[in-house]
Amino acid sequence: xxxxxxxxxxxxxxxxxxxxxxxxxxxxxxxxxxxxxxxxxxxxxxxxxxxxxxxxxxxxxxxxxxxxxxxxxxxxxxxxxxxxxxxxxxxxxxxxxxxxxxxxxxxxxxxxxxxxxxxxxxxxxxxxxxxxxxxxxxxxxxxxxxxxxxxxxxxxxxxxxxxxxxxxxxxxxxxxxxxxxxxxxxxxxxxxxxxxxxxxxxxxxxxxxxxxxxxxxxxxxxxxxxxxxxxxxxxxxxxxxxxxxxxxxxxxxxxxxxxxxxxxxxxxxxxxxxxxxxxxxxxxxxxxxxxxxxxxxxxxxxxxxxxxxxxxxxxxxxxxxxxxxxxxxxxxxxxxxxxxxxxxxxxxxxxxxxxxxxxxxxxxxxxxxxxxxxxxxxxxxxxxxxxxxxxxxxxxxxxxxxxxxxxxxxxxxxxxxxxxxxxxxxxxxxxxxxxxxxxxxxxxxxxxxxxxxxxxxxxxxxx
Amino acid sequence: xxxxxxxxxxxxxxxxxxxxxxxxxxxxxxxxxxxxxxxxxxxxxxxxxxxxxxxxxxxxxxxxxxxxxxxxxxxxxxxxxxxxxxxxxxxxxxxxxxxxxxxxxxxxxxxxxxxxxxxxxxxxxxxxxxxxxxxxxxxxxxxxxxxxxxxxxxxxxxxxxxxxxxxxxxxxxxxxxxxxxxxxxxxxxxxxxxxxxxxxxxxxxxxxxxxxxxxxxxxxxxxxxxxxxxxxxxxxxxxxxxxxxxxxxxxxxxxxxxxxxxxxxxxxxxxxxxxxxxxxxxxxxxxxxxxxxxxxxxxxxxxxxxxxxxxxxxxxxxxxxxxxxxxxxxxxxxxxxxxxxxxxxxxxxxxxxxxxxxxxxxxxxxxxxxxxxxxxxxxxxxxxxxxxxxxxxxxxxxxxxxxxxxxxxxxxxxxxxxxxxxxxxxxxxxxxxxxxxxxxxxxxxxxxxxxxxxxxxxxxxxx
Numbered sequence: 001x002x003x004x005x006x007x008x009x010x011x012x013x014x015x016x017x018x019x020x021x022x023x024x025x026x027x028x029x030x031x032x033x034x035x036x037x038x039x040x041x042x043x044x045x046x047x048x049x050x051x052x053x054x055x056x057x058x059x060x061x062x063x064x065x066x067x068x069x070x071x072x073x074x075x076x077x078x079x080x081x082x083x084x085x086x087x088x089x090x091x092x093x094x095x096x097x098x099x100x101x102x103x104x105x106x107x108x109x110x111x112x113x114x115x116x117x118x119x120x121x122x123x124x125x126x127x128x129x130x131x132x133x134x135x136x137x138x139x140x141x142x143x144x145x146x147x148x149x150x151x152x153x154x155x156x157x158x159x160x161x162x163x164x165x166x167x168x169x170x171x172x173x174x175x176x177x178x179x180x181x182x183x184x185x186x187x188x189x190x191x192x193x194x195x196x197x198x199x200x201x202x203x204x205x206x207x208x209x210x211x212x213x214x215x216x217x218x219x220x221x222x223x224x225x226x227x228x229x230x231x232x233x234x235x236x237x238x239x240x241x242x243x244x245x246x247x248x249x250x251x252x253x254x255x256x257x258x259x260x261x262x263x264x265x266x267x268x269x270x271x272x273x274x275x276x277x278x279x280x281x282x283x284x285x286x287x288x289x290x291x292x293x294x295x296x297x298x299x300x301x302x303x304x305x306x307x308x309x310x311x312x313x314x315x316x317x318x319x320x321x322x323x324x325x326x327x328x329x330x331x332x333x334x335x336x337x338x339x340x341x342x343x344x345x346x347x348x349x350x351x352x353x354x355x356x357x358x359x360x361x362x363x364x365x366x367x368x369x370x371x372x373x374x375x376x377x378x379x380x381x382x383x384x385x386x387x388x389x390x391x392x393x394x395x396x397x398x399x400x401x402x403x404x405x406x407x408x409x410x411x412x413x414x415x416x417x418x419x420x421x422x423x424x425x426x427x428x429x430x431x432x433x434x435x436x437x438x439x440x441x442x443x444x445x446x447x448x449x450x451x452x453x454x455x456x457x458x459x460x461x462x463x
Numbered sequence: 464x465x466x467x468x469x470x471x472x473x474x475x476x477x478x479x480x481x482x483x484x485x486x487x488x489x490x491x492x493x494x495x496x497x498x499x500x501x502x503x504x505x506x507x508x509x510x511x512x513x514x515x516x517x518x519x520x521x522x523x524x525x526x527x528x529x530x531x532x533x534x535x536x537x538x539x540x541x542x543x544x545x546x547x548x549x550x551x552x553x554x555x556x557x558x559x560x561x562x563x564x565x566x567x568x569x570x571x572x573x574x575x576x577x578x579x580x581x582x583x584x585x586x587x588x589x590x591x592x593x594x595x596x597x598x599x600x601x602x603x604x605x606x607x608x609x610x611x612x613x614x615x616x617x618x619x620x621x622x623x624x625x626x627x628x629x630x631x632x633x634x635x636x637x638x639x640x641x642x643x644x645x646x647x648x649x650x651x652x653x654x655x656x657x658x659x660x661x662x663x664x665x666x667x668x669x670x671x672x673x674x675x676x677x678x679x680x681x682x683x684x685x686x687x688x689x690x691x692x693x694x695x696x697x698x699x700x701x702x703x704x705x706x707x708x709x710x711x712x713x714x715x716x717x718x719x720x721x722x723x724x725x726x727x728x729x730x731x732x733x734x735x736x737x738x739x740x741x742x743x744x745x746x747x748x749x750x751x752x753x754x755x756x757x758x759x760x761x762x763x764x765x766x767x768x769x770x771x772x773x774x775x776x777x778x779x780x781x782x783x784x785x786x787x788x789x790x791x792x793x794x795x796x797x798x799x800x801x802x803x804x805x806x807x808x809x810x811x812x813x814x815x816x817x818x819x820x821x822x823x824x825x826x827x828x829x830x831x832x833x834x835x836x837x838x839x840x841x842x843x844x845x846x847x848x849x850x851x852x853x854x855x856x857x858x859x860x861x862x863x864x865x866x867x868x869x870x871x872x873x874x875x876x877x878x879x880x881x882x883x884x885x886x887x888x889x890x891x892x893x894x895x896x897x898x899x900x901x902x903x904x905x906x907x908x909x910x911x912x913x914x915x916x917x918x919x920x921x922x923x924x925x926x
Contacts, residue, residue, distance in 0.1 A: 021825075023825065023826050023827055026825070026827045027827070030827075049704070049705055051704045051705060051706075052704075055822070055823065058823065059823070059825065059827050059828040059831075060828075061831065160667075172670060175670045175671045176670070176671060176672075176673070178671065181667060181671045182667070184665065184667065184708070185667045186649050186666075186667070186708075202647065203649075203666035203667060203670060204623075204644060204645070204647065204648045204649070204666060206670070207635060207638045207639070207666060207669070207670065208638045208639060208641065208644045209639075210639070239729070240729055240730065240733055241512070241514045241515075242512055242514060243514075243726050244726075245647070245649075245725075245726065262708075262725050262726060262729065263706050263707075263708065263725060265729070266702070266703055266725065266728075266729045266732065267703070269729065269732065269733060270703055270732060270736070273733070273736035273737075273740070274736075274817060274821075276740065277736070277739065277740050277743070277813060277817055278813060278814065278817065280740070280743075280744070280813075281743070281809050281810055281812075281813030281814075282806060282809070282810055283810045283813060283814055286814055287823075288814065288818045288823045288824055288828070288832060289823075291835075292835045292838045292839050292842070293842070295835060295836075295839040296838075296839040296842040296843050299807070299810050299839065299843060300843055300846070302806065302810070303803060303806055303807060303810075303843060303847065306802060306803060306806045307799070307803060307847060307850065307851075310798060310799040310802040310803065311799065311854065313798055313799075313802075314795050314796055314798065314799055317794065317795045317798070318795045321791045321795065324787075324791050324794045324795075325788070325791045328784045328787050328788045330794075331780065331787045331793075331794035331797075332777050332780045332781045332784065332787075333777055334794075334798075335773060335776055335777065335780070335797075335798060335801065335910070335914075336770070336773040336774065336776075336777055338798065339769060339773040339776075339910075340766060340769060340770060340773065343745060343765065343766055343769045344762070344766060346744050346745070347744050347745055347746045347762050347765070347766075349744075350740060350741060350743075350744030350746060351741065351744075351746055351749055351751065354737060354740055354741065355751045358737075359518070360518065360521065360522070360750075360751045360752075361751055362484075362486065362489075362522065363486050364486055364489045364490070364493075364522050365522040365523075365751070368522075368524065369751060372754075372755045372758060373758075375755045375759075376755050376758040376759040376762065379755070379756070379759040380759050380762060380763055380766060383763070384766065384770060387770065388770075391774065447798070447802075451798075
């Protein structure tokens with residue numbers, strides 16, 4: 001029985017990494033592709049989930065990948081395309097024989113086609129639209145009329161609805177008579193005569209209730225509607241915050257136009273988290289399958305910004321050339337102050353950026369958080385001031401150098417805490433993604449303050 | 464009608480941030496709590512989702528929060544406890560009157576109780592266990608016998624099952640007769656006589672099929688089982704990778720013991736992403752509602768590690784005191800080399816850590832990614848070498864200084880790319896979370912290499 005195979009295979013895998021591909025399968029697939037053995041290749045790939053096949057393709061260089069795709073040919077499934085990440089997807093679409101592409105795309109639901117083509121260039125986009133039937137093409141084009149990253153792009157249009165006055169029996173008879181129910185649905189949306197959703201019921205409740213019960217009596221308290229133009233990030237937040245499984249999408253008149261299910265919201269949540277993580281590190285929307293030149297280009301802007309801020313810091317240092325020429329120990333120790341400030345600032349700003357994303361940091365508690373950051377910076381600053389003061393004295397034998405080092409440390413760590421929270425808050429307020437730009441601002445502040453405090457105090461107290 | 468209120472309220476909110484709390488409500492709640500106005504407080508809080516109430520509590524200081532809880536009293540819902548984050552939850556449980564706590568806990572499903580008490584200390588834990596009925600207590604204690612962060616802790620034990628030979632009609636009759644179906648379920652799990660799951664069917668398919676159809680004929684291809692001891696991170700990966708909505712959990716004999724649904728997997732995914740983000744920044748499992756001293760203590764270890772690596776870098780600089788004393792320009796420019804290397808290294812390591820978490824980086828493509836990182840580092844290194852060479856010459860008028868600066872830049876950026884990928888790969892291999900420790904190692908490498916290359920080349924070529 002097919003189902004038993006799945007379990008056995010699964011338990012066998014259980015030792016190591018229970019999911020994903022094992023390295024042996026990947027190697028065998030590559031070898032089959034290299035040897036031009038289409039039969040072996042198909043036998044190896046056939047049992048894999050499209051998401052896993054997509055992973056295999058993403059991990060290959062372009063030439064062997066093209067060879068694999070040519071061999072795999074008509075087995076190529078539309079779902080594999082959906083699972084591929086953008087940069088690889090474009091290359092794969094360019095590689096696929098036109099009839100294979102047409103077949104692959106026709107299998108997909110309209111929301112998957114939308115997801116597929118929204119990142120493609122005009123030529124590839126119309127190639128795919130032409131492959132669709134008239135009804136599907138219309139659905140896709142309508143979805144594309146909604147703003148990018150909006151609920152309208154994310155939703156599926158197929159919704160199972162029932163008039164709000166129906167009973168359980170009405171709903172069951174209706175569903176049994178209906179030919180083309182969506183593949184996956186979890187709720188029946190109850191609508192009023194203007195087609196505005198007023199409640200929903202779970203299929204579980206419908207199935208376990210008597211036929212004469214009114215659907216409205218089974219309505220779930222979790223019911224929420226989503227405006228069609230809402231940003232998908234807000235949609236993902238709502239699903240996670242309110243434990244939604246599906247939610248009806250409404251147009252500006254409150255009329256039902258589609259439904260979003262939690263699996264789509266989960267994918268958005270995962271992408272948004274990835275975006276924040278990469279942006280905080282100064283990496284754009286990079287993926288592991290991007291080519292070297294793309295990578296270098298994507299990383300350049302952040303490095304360039306960092307260069308400018310580093311030069312700014314150097315200009316600060318240059319103001320103290322006399323002091324540095326007189327006391328070389330300052331040049332030895334000054335990176336410590338800047339580095340500690342930079343790290344403390346990064347800690348604060350990361351917590352702030354994450355808290356803004358999860359909406360735990362709001363106007364209501366911002367003052368409290370600012371106070372806390374300053375105090376935490378002061379506490380750790382004092383501890384490190386003592387440690388560094390001792391290091392300075394022991395290493396260079398000048399007590400005053402230890403005092404200068406300690407004082408600069410306290411100043412820079414308090415400033416780091418303050419900048420780490422104020423910079424993201426300000427960026428959020430002016431509508432710039434704090435994940436994108438906070439790092440550059442905060443480390444500029446801590447570098448400049450660190451060098452200035454340390455060298456400035458040294459000029460005052462040591463010369 | 465209650466449902467209409469929800470829509471209206473929702474559309475009204477639509478202008479700004481469609482979800483979460485608006486600042487006005489939060490302010491009104493605080494004022495009501497301060498004024499001791501229990502009626503106003505209850506009226507304001509009653510319409511809120513427990514997740515939003517939890518957010519309000521998290522954003523308050525302890526004293527006003529305790530006052531609010533005392534006023535809200537018996538309205539306090541068990542779900543609010545579930546939604547609170549750990550540190551606040553402990554304080555709230557300590558504050559709640561014993562009978563309020565008992566009532567609150569009794570409302571919860573057993574998996575929510577497990578989630579609630581696993582982080583509590585022994586005294587609070589037994590207080591809550593004592594509040595439960597015997598059956599619930601047994602269920603919770605059994606769940607706690609599974610390892611922390613395992614599927615066994617995450618699953619709910621209530622599963623709707625049917626013998627694999629049943630028809631649609633059998634299933635519907637069974638469900639209608641059954642008294643206590645779970646609140647939320649999406650699949651019926653088909654089991655063999657040994658209670659091993661062999662397939663599942665969606666409720667939608669059951670409802671839309673004729674009574675004489677065999678359930679096995681409706682089996683979903685997405686069927687996968689989850690071992691009860693599997694790490695919850697792997698569970699979340701599987702749900703996201705394979706678009707699962709629910710999955711049966713099996714013990715070591717393959718017998719059904721529970722079910723995990725996508726909403727729980729989504730919560731885990733979100734937590735894991737947050738953990739990676741914070742760990743990369745050297746922040747432990749910090750939350751915004753932690754107290755100042757906790758914050759300072761949690762951030763201290765990473766700052767201390769950073770101090771040690773900064774001192775290491777200073778020791779490298781100290782080897783070149785003669786060169787620095789002779790040419791002060793070196794002290795001015797040397798932070799630029801280290802800073803650029805540090806940033807390039809952070810870019811590489813963040814992409815690597817994320818790719819390891821999403822399993823896009825594997826043994827199969829590691830070599831390719833390493834080659835790519837080195838090449839990207841070389842390309843950007845060369846560009847910045849030219850820029851910095853020019854800056855060095857223009858600023859200090861010494862062509863050789865420009866050459867030294869440029870050469871050090873190329874060396875450090877190539878090393879940054881290499882360290883940024885090798886360090887996380889190595890940590891993953893030896894079983895250390897790469898998100899936790901990569902940053903310290905990589906910046907140590909880039910600091911030391913940066914200072915050594917710049918000052919060493921200067922000693923060779925400029926003295």
